[in-house]
Amino acid sequence: MRIVAIKCLSVSIPRVKELKVAYATRTVYNGFLLQLVTDTGLTGLGEAAPNFEVCHETLEGTAQACQAMAPLVRGSNPLTREAILEKLEPWRHVAAAALAAYDIALWDLAGKSAELPIRDLIGGYRQAIPNEMTIGIKDLAETVAEAVSIKASGMYAEIKLKLGLDPNLDVKRVHAVRAAVGPTFPLHVDANQGYDREGALRVLQALTGAGIDFAEQPVPAEDTESLQWVSDRSPIPITADEAVHTPEDALALVRSHACSMLNVKLQKVGGISRALDILAIARAAGIPCMIGCMTETPVGIAAGAHVALGSPVVTHVDLDGGVDLAFQPATGGIEIQGDQLTVSDRPGLGVELNDEYSNRFANEEALQ
Known part of the structure; x- marks a missing residue:
């Protein structure tokens, strides 16, 4: 099984109720959904939800990180997750949300391949x-x-x-x-x-x-x-x-x-x-x-x-x-x-x- 294509969608969804916390008031969700497509027909889904106040990550930076990671992931066997993550290590401290999207999608593929829930x-x-x-x-x-x-x-x-x-x-x-x-x-x-x-x-x-x-x-x-x-x-x-x-x-x-x-x-x-x-x-x-x-x-x-x-x-x-x-x-x-x-x-x-x-x-x- 190989990853043959990677797609990323921008998502913006209003909240029906705002959430006020000590550092911000949330009225809308802005993030990304990531899809890893394999040559077997299985696809893995992941999500990047950057948070500037907590992680100092922006939407623009997250989109750029998702794009930059793609060539390093495409062509890989998704079951070799740790080998893939080692390639993405430079982003761990600066683009955690983008890394999360790829990692979650890899786990989704692993579960689908094994016919088991990730749990x-x-x-x-x-x-x-x-x-x-x-x-x-x-x-x-x-x-x-x-x-x-x-x-x-x-x-x-x-x-x-x-x-x-x-x-x-x-x-x-x-x-x-x-x-x-x-x-x-x-x-x-x-x-x-x-x-x-x-x-x-x-x-x-x-x-x-x-x-x-x-x-x-x-x-x-x-x-x-x-x-x-x-x-x-x-x-x-x-x-x-x-x-x-x-x-x-x-x-x-x-x-x-x-x-x-x-x-x-x-x-x-x-x-x-x-x-x-x-x-x-x-x-x-x-x-x-x-x-x-x-x-x-x-x-x-x-x-x-x-x-x-x-x-x-x-x-x-x-x-x-x-x-x-x-x-x-x-x-x-x-x-x-x-x-x-x-x-x-x-x-x-x-x-x-x-x-x-x-x-x-x-x-x-x-x-x-």
């Missing part, structure tokens, strides 16, 4: 994992109303609350949500680097008694010393998110005891393969992981779900990044059963493009 290729550890929903930064009344609605839907086993702009309001919102959803419904918080270390500690101490399972990235990503400082003093376990881009980052964080959990996002780390490297480091260190996401389509979301279900290291998921898109270019992949997230047993990602995007790929010229 089972990774390890097939579990069939389902508790589903989570995120509430962005909103006023107090909106936050509480959304939390009550999420719990009442029965589709989610946990709520994440975004914080990081107004410490006093953040504390009030968290306590109000806890009162509204009851004492046992799982909650955690995410400040998206919004505080300095003293401010982070004040907020976390003020949340003592609110039953918060963990807090994500309270301080700037590059300030590992402050993350460690907060982690040493916080009454709530600390999860590193924006600080984790590479296996080297993960190794440094676990060595310094800067956190109690790692949030691994495929678009941030360069795909499934490098995510598995990070999970292996966490497993050796005895630290659990969560699988998160950017705003993504079912292609990227399914890839994250397969990793979460395949590995025993993953204890939480945050894979709601596509629920508020105005339309979906693909179907399949993840499934919701009660408040649990699972994937189909179809080979590979288990995702199918809709007719519009199938036709767009059919008419798209291959990258040269």
